Amino acid sequence: MxxxxxxxxxxxxxxxxxxxxxxxxxxxxxxxxxxxxxxxxxxxxxxxxxxxxxxxxxxxxxxxxxxxxxxxxxxxxxxxxxxxxxxxxxxxxxxxxxxxxxxxxxxxxxxxxxxxxAIHRRRTSRHPFTDEEIPQAIKDALSAAALLEGARLIFPGAWHVQTLLDLVYDAEGRDALDPTASEELRHWTRVGADVTETATEGIPDYAFGPRKRDGKAPVRDFAGRRRVPGRDAATFENAPQLALLGTADDRPRDWLQAGQALERVLLQATLDGLSTSLTSHALEWPELRWAVRDPQSAMGFVQIVLRFGYGPSGPETPRxxxxxxxxxx
CATH class of the missing domain: 3.40.109.10 (NADH Oxidase)
Known part of the structure; x- marks a missing residue:
């Protein structure tokens, strides 16, 4: 004390x-x-x-x-x-x-x-998850965790998940044609043992996860067109278990509430034995972000998309x- x-x-x-x-x-x-x-x-x-x-x-x-x-x-x-x-x-x-x-x-x-x-056990996992369904009780507890911080967490239905995946695919295509986006991503990634061993920021290549051979999980490929020696390919889940975390408004105070809710949810999920990853890909394009939300939901603005499942934890990234x-x- x-x-x-x-x-x-x-x-x-x-x-x-x-x-x-x-x-x-x-x-x-x-x-x-x-x-x-x-x-x-x-x-x-x-x-x-x-x-x-x-x-x-x-x-x-x-x-x-x-x-x-x-x-x-x-x-x-x-x-x-x-x-x-x-x-x-x-x-x-x-x-x-x-x-x-x-x-x-x-x-x-x-x-x-x-x-x-859970603070130091929580890791972002860019690996495939199993098809095991998350129990409803755990989903409800995660949604309740978000509410404690003034945000909402919803698990969309199959039709909305497919819409989300389509929007992520659209964002990937837009990024591929935008040299500014590619350069910014390259600035925050680290490839090669000579830089990953001393990095204190950014995403090192050992945290990229495998290349996606097949599957629909929205996992960004941080390697881009760069070759990463020893990197494997894997089949990801075809029915990813996604959730939307959002707020009623979209001001700095709402963003701060959402970020705290996000971490509370991630820590609770870690304690519940879930692996997690995040995607903001479609949210980075204003003309796509509006379509991410469920029009039948009271959530006004989606702040982040989460992927939950059972699978390997990601590695620790530099700080x-x-x-x-x-x-x-």
Whole structure:
């Protein structure tokens, strides 16, 4: 339990846990600042890691930072601190996404600490999943997890899943014809042992997963046309189990709620024995994004598409040293 003021070592550990969060292309677009006198950890965006082509509004950047914020909340609760959180506290400082005050002991009723074991077990898996259906009780629990953070998670029916897959295929075709998209993707991928062994950001080739020989799972091929020595091919599932996570509105506050909901869902899914991956491919094209949502749903805006299933976990991907993302005042 927390009994005294936070010290630098404790905060460093909390931020290390926070940065295990997923982000688009593993760009890790976050910064943290700890203000000793107030016991506040600030979560800030790092616009130097924005992606002008794939994410011109910085919506995905907000999702990644919010996922890190949620991990910070979980880690704080695990360490005995109540993470009193305020989103977008200063309109004049839009890069200050949240402040987390850590000055009081965590409530015994907190539901955050039990999620802690999943923080470093959660991995993005770009491997085939089995055809085993996820029990409805687990789906309901994941949907409930999203609601706790102010977002919605729905599992679309077969017709909508096929629409999603068609939209992803459309996005892949558009990307193939867009040299800017190809260059941006290349910037955030690492191919070859000489660079993957020292990388602290981006997606290394060992995390690409196998090439898709067959199947319909929406798994982006980060290799593009590049050859990756030793990379196998595999058959993916033909009936991927997808879910849509979204919000009623589409403002920065909604993105921050969605990112926290995303990480809560991913951590819960990990504890439930599921493998997970994410796709934003169709959402990166404004003219496709509107078609991703289910018109019969109350969800106004889809923020991310998740793929769940039973299969191998993905490998751990590199993270920047905490000293590069944390300032202590």
């Amino acid at each position: 927390a009994e005294e003021a936070l010290d630098a070592n404790t905060v460093t550990g909390l931020v290390r846990d926070a940065t295990a969060a997923p982000s688009m292309h593993n760009a890790q677009p976050w910064k943290f600042r700890f203000v000793r006198d107030s016991g506040i950890v600030q979560v800030r965006s790092d616009l130097e890691r924005a992606m002008p082509r794939a994410d011109p509004t910085t919506r995905a950047l907000h999702l990644g930072c919010a996922a890190a914020l949620f991990n910070l909340r979980v880690a704080a609760a695990h360490a005995g601190w109540e993470p009193a959180t305020e989103l977008l506290p200063h309109a004049a400082d839009p890069q200050l996404l949240a402040m987390v005050r850590l000055t009081t002991p965590v409530s015994p009723e907190s539901d955050l600490a039990p999620l802690y074991p 920047r040293p905490v000293r590069e993302v944390l300032d202590i005042e």
